[in-house]
Amino acid sequence: MTMDLIGGIVGALLTVLILSYILGDNPLYRLALYILIGASVGYVVAVVVGTVVFRIALPSLQQGGSQPYGLLIPVVLGALLLLKGFPRLAVLGNISTGFLVGVGAAVAVGGALLGTLIPQIDASGSVFDWAAGGPSGLINGSLALVGTVCALLAFTFTFRQRPGPGGWGASLIGFFGRIGRLFLLAAFGAVFAGALVATLTVLVKRVYTVVDVLLAVWRLFGG
Amino acid sequence: MCGAMNPADSVVCEQCQARLVPLVAEEAAEAQPEVPSGEEVSGAEPFSEEVSLPAEEEPDWLTELRATMEEAEEEQEPPVEEAGPVAEVEVPDWLRELTPSAPPPSEEAEGEAETEVPEWLQESAPEAAPPEEEVERESEVPEWIQEVVSPEEEAEETAEVPDWLREVSPPDASVEEEEVEAAPPPEGELEPPAWLQEVSEEVGGGPFVGVPTEEAEAVQPGAEAPEWLREIAEAVEPPSTPPEREAEEEVSLPPTEEAEEPEEAELPTWLLQAVSPVEAPAEEAPTEAEEPEVRKGVRVFTSEEGVPTLEPGEVPDWLKELAPTDEVPLPVPEEKGEEEIEGLAPAEIPDWLEALRPREEGGTPEEPVETEGVLEGLRGTLPPSPAVEAAERAVSIPSVTAKPASIARAELFQELLTRPIISPRRIERRRERGVGLAIQRLIIGLLLLAAVLAPMAGMWLPVGEGGGSAAPALLPDVQAAYTTVETRVHQGTPVLVSIEYGPSEAEEVDLVAQTLLRHILDRGGRLILVSTRPEGPALADRLLSALVEAADREARVVNLGYQPGQASGVQGLLANLARRPVYPAGVPASEMPAMEGVSSAEDVNLVVVLGGQDEDVLTWIEQTSARYPDLPVVAGVSARVEVSASPYLERAGAGALKGLVVGLPGATVYQDLRGEEDRHLTYYLQSVMWGQWAVAALMAVGMVVFLAGGKGR
Numbered sequence: 061m062t063m064d065l066i067g068g069i070v071g072a073l074l075t076v077l078i079l080s081y082i083l084g085d086n087p088l089y090r091l092a093l094y095i096l097i098g099a100s101v102g103y104v105v106a107v108v109v110g111t112v113v114f115r116i117a118l119p120s121l122q123q124g125g126s127q128p129y130g131l132l133i134p135v136v137l138g139a140l141l142l143l144k145g146f147p148r149l150a151v152l153g154n155i156s157t158g159f160l161v162g163v164g165a166a167v168a169v170g171g172a173l174l175g176t177l178i179p180q181i182d183a184s185g186s187v188f189d190w191a192a193g194g195p196s197g198l199i200n201g202s203l204a205l206v207g208t209v210c211a212l213l214a215f216t217f218t219f220r221q222r223p224g225p226g227g228w229g230a231s232l233i234g235f236f237g238r239i240g241r242l243f244l245l246a247a248f249g250a251v252f253a254g255a256l257v258a259t260l261t262v263l264v265k266r267v268y269t270v271v272d273v274l275l276a277v278w279r280l281f282g283g
Numbered sequence: 284m285c286g287a288m289n290p291a292d293s294v295v296c297e298q299c300q301a302r303l304v305p306l307v308a309e310e311a312a313e314a315q316p317e318v319p320s321g322e323e324v325s326g327a328e329p330f331s332e333e334v335s336l337p338a339e340e341e342p343d344w345l346t347e348l349r350a351t352m353e354e355a356e357e358e359q360e361p362p363v364e365e366a367g368p369v370a371e372v373e374v375p376d377w378l379r380e381l382t383p384s385a386p387p388p389s390e391e392a393e394g395e396a397e398t399e400v401p402e403w404l405q406e407s408a409p410e411a412a413p414p415e416e417e418v419e420r421e422s423e424v425p426e427w428i429q430e431v432v433s434p435e436e437e438a439e440e441t442a443e444v445p446d447w448l449r450e451v452s453p454p455d456a457s458v459e460e461e462e463v464e465a466a467p468p469p470e471g472e473l474e475p476p477a478w479l480q481e482v483s484e485e486v487g488g489g490p491f492v493g494v495p496t497e498e499a500e501a502v503q504p505g506a507e508a509p510e511w512l513r514e515i516a517e518a519v520e521p522p523s524t525p526p527e528r529e530a531e532e533e534v535s536l537p538p539t540e541e542a543e544e545p546e547e548a549e550l551p552t553w554l555l556q557a558v559s560p561v562e563a564p565a566e567e568a569p570t571e572a573e574e575p576e577v578r579k580g581v582r583v584f585t586s587e588e589g590v591p592t593l594e595p596g597e598v599p600d601w602l603k604e605l606a607p608t609d610e611v612p613l614p615v616p617e618e619k620g621e622e623e624i625e626g627l628a629p630a631e632i633p634d635w636l637e638a639l640r641p642r643e644e645g646g647t648p649e650e651p652v653e654t655e656g657v658l659e660g661l662r663g664t665l666p667p668s669p670a671v672e673a674a675e676r677a678v679s680i681p682s683v684t685a686k687p688a689s690i691a692r693a694e695l696f697q698e699l700l701t702r703p704i705i706s707p708r709r710i711e712r713r714r715e716r717g718v719g720l721a722i723q724r725l726i727i728g729l730l731l732l733a734a735v736l737a738p739m740a741g742m743w744l745p746v747g748e749g750g751g752s753a754a755p756a757l758l759p760d761v762q763a764a765y766t767t768v769e770t771r772v773h774q775g776t777p778v779l780v781s782i783e784y785g786p787s788e789a790e791e792v793d794l795v796a797q798t799l800l801r802h803i804l805d806r807g808g809r810l811i812l813v814s815t816r817p818e819g820p821a822l823a824d825r826l827l828s829a830l831v832e833a834a835d836r837e838a839r840v841v842n843l844g845y846q847p848g849q850a851s852g853v854q855g856l857l858a859n860l861a862r863r864p865v866y867p868a869g870v871p872a873s874e875m876p877a878m879e880g881v882s883s884a885e886d887v888n889l890v891v892v893l894g895g896q897d898e899d900v901l902t903w904i905e906q907t908s909a910r911y912p913d914l915p916v917v918a919g920v921s922a923r924v925e926v927s928a929s930p931y932l933e934r935a936g937a938g939a940l941k942g943l944v945v946g947l948p949g950a951t952v953y954q955d956l957r958g959e960e961d962r963h964l965t966y967y968l969q970s971v972m973w974g975q976w977a978v979a980a981l982m983a984v985g986m987v988v989f990l991a992g993g994k995g996r
Binding site for chain 1: 293401506538696720721724727728731735736781785786787788790791792817818822844845847848849850851854864865866869901902904905907908909921922923924925926930931939945946947948963966967970972974975978
């Protein structure tokens with residue numbers, strides 16, 4: 061019996077325990093769930109500590125030169141972040157938290173602006189690119205533009221319905237907003253389909269794994 | 284005061300009905316009708332009865348003075364010996380400063396005592412001391428005063444100065460006065476100011492000298508009297524009254540000690556300055572023998588015998604402006620003999636004066652007598668005043684009006700409290716519904732399982748036959764990914780691969796990852812793996828173990844491990860790849876053969892993102908395209924990420940993502956593009972397709988059942 065087979069058996073057993081949830085919540089399901097969560101958390105902690113502390117921080121500090129001073133600030137900030145676990149000293153951890161939030165937000169906003177917003181706006185309004193794709197390109201481009209605008213209008217909740225000509229704008233926004241909701245429904249349907257496909261793929265893979273393990277055990281015992 | 288002329292025995296002004304005789308003085312006068320005889324006070328004329336101004340005519344400075352007196356009264360300090368002669372008493376600075384410009388006071392007709400003179404002037408003016416009858420007059424002091432001050436104490440404390448006077452007087456005033464009293468007065472020191480002399484000459488009075496006073500040895504009950512009584516006496520105290528006039532006017536002014544030695548009187552500076560132009564020769568200074576004449580000089584403040592007095596309404600401005608300020612010391616009070624209260628008829632005490640009456644603490648008949656304890660028989664030992672005062676200080680609580688809502692809540696709460704206790708009933712589960720739900724779950728599970736296992740059995744294969752190719756139609760995004768790898772990856776080309784999925788997505792994404800990485804390795808590329816998820820390095824290791832031989836691993840593959848920091852971590856990683864430690868050895872990546880010539884993302888030819896979650900994939904796409912716009916990116920993702928990643932495709936116009944391989948269908952197509960055939964993928968794909976059909980069927984059945992059930996369901 062090889063380690064692969066043992067690992068396969070354990071994996072198959074845990075898979076069956078998880079699938080037992082089809083009969084409702086039961087201790088076997090919970091046992092498998094706890095094992096999964098505990099193992100994941102333990103592994104994550106071990107990797108983070110091993111990687112950050114023992115593979116990045118300490119070796120760099122031991123090397124000498126100017127590099128340790130460069131790591132001194134991150135180490136101090138990290139130490140302060142650990143104080144967040146102590147209510148009386150949690151205030152000191154706000155420095156690290158503020159630094160992380162500030163830098164993270166700045167980097168994320170910069171990336172989102174240059175990598176998402178500007179390219180998406182450019183792609184949505186490139187009429188000439190649509191024309192280059194022929195009639196189908198024009199239709200697809202128009203649908204993308206209309207869908208984008210209407211989806212944005214669907215999230216407009218501040219316009220008040222007023223009688224008379226003054227309320228035309230609100231009526232138009234309401235109308236295109238309802239169209240945008242249709243696009244949103246289509247998008248949510250696509251997301252659900254993708255999630256369903258991903259889930260079915262995992263299910264299929266696990267079922268095939270269990271079958272393979274059963275066949276291996278069957279063969280092991282002379283079947 | 285109206286200033287009208289009134290008879291000498293008038294108590295009230297006939298014109299304005301203002302009281303002309305002070306109250307205390309009247310009492311004293313009634314109790315002691317005897318008038319001191321002798322010429323020593325003949326020249327002195329008492330102040331008019333109108334010195335006690337009505338309350339409405341009180342100047343402000345007088346009010347402030349009374350306030351000051353109250354403060355002095357509160358201190359309750361024992362009086363000190365007062366200076367003997369008036370001449371030794373230092374006149375307040377405010378009086379000195381104001382006098383040089385002061386005109387001489389006007390004079391009223393003889394016998395008329397209606398001159399309006401401010402009280403401060405009366406208080407500061409010298410007072411004629413009556414003859415030695417002071418001790419006898421002690422008995423004429425009202426009883427309530429005698430209760431406070433015993434005759435013995437009065438005799439002993441004759442020269443004691445009140446607190447307020449002690450504050451006003453210089454510290455060494457008493458010492459100086461004693462010295463002056465012992466030594467003969469210097470000549471010419473008591474010369475009156477010029478304006479006084481002028482007035483005196485006009486009326487034929489004698490030369491002005493210091494303030495004439497009577498014997499200082501005389502017992503002065505006023506010194507031992509309560510301070511409020513002294514204030515009363517000061518308010519009504521005339522400077523000096525000739526004995527013969529006192530009987531007529533029923534006003535007897537008490538003699539002062541200072542009158543005994545007028546030569547020793549120390550004139551204020553302003554008086555000296557005023558006298559200088561018409562300075563009297565030193566020999567003209569009165570001596571003790573000339574005491575009657577000396578006392579005539581006091582007539583400047585009186586109206587006797589043509590001596591200039593102040594006519595009603597003719598009080599000069601400089602006198603009116605003499606309102607003492609806070610800094611101005613109080614005028615020196617004169618020691619009052621018993622004559623000041625002699626012949627005074629009892630009168631009503633003004634309100635303001637009544638307010639100054641000291642509170643009788645203890646011993647009052649109204650307070651109860653202690654009936655037990657060590658204080659038995661004593662009265663007023665435990666005054667109830669603190670409790671009374673505390674009650675006065677108590678803040679009244681505003682009335683609270685309950686709102687109807689509050690009343691309703693209170694009633695509801697009362698109802699709940701009065702409601703009988705009901706034991707909670709155990710809610711019985713609808714067993715039928717639980718069983719039905721479990722059956723439904725079991726049916727759905729078995730149906731999905733059957734759909735998934737059906738292709739394995741080789742039955743009813745929907746696509747192909749016998750496990751043949753189940754590849755769907757050619758996906759353009761997969762084609763673009765394949766083309767990108769073909770064009771960008773060559774022998775020894777470094778490729779940065781990001782493992783952004785965990786065990787829960789590994790069953791799906793591993794199919795895509797193996798397909799893409801195998802292609803890259805087959806193209807001779809070098810793999811530089813990194814992950815922003817802690818589980819990533821282990822999954823990458825497991826993935827590479829199946830793709831790369833152990834011998835070639837160091838030369839072809841390097842695992843940089845976990846990169847913390849999300850977006851900022853990706854930025855740092857792209858900027859510096861060579862300084863990362865290798866997983867799991869921890870050695871610097873720059874020492875690995877696979878990292879040869881690679882220091883940052885600029886040195887790699889392709890970035891492959893393998894992810895199972897939206898955020899991780901988008902972060903890599905954004906950061907890479909933002910920092911290195913020309914660096915091609917290919918993504919192999921889970922099916923759930925397809926919707927999020929598709930807008931970044933170059934085909935869509937965004938331009939950052941060159942190709943996209945999504946899930947099992949994408950991996951299958953990619954393998955078809957490479958000309959590979961994996962029967963496992965075919966079975967997987969067929970099972971997924973059967974499963975999708977099963978799910979669609981279940982959704983349709985559920986929708987029909989829901990619609991058939993109507994609102995009741």
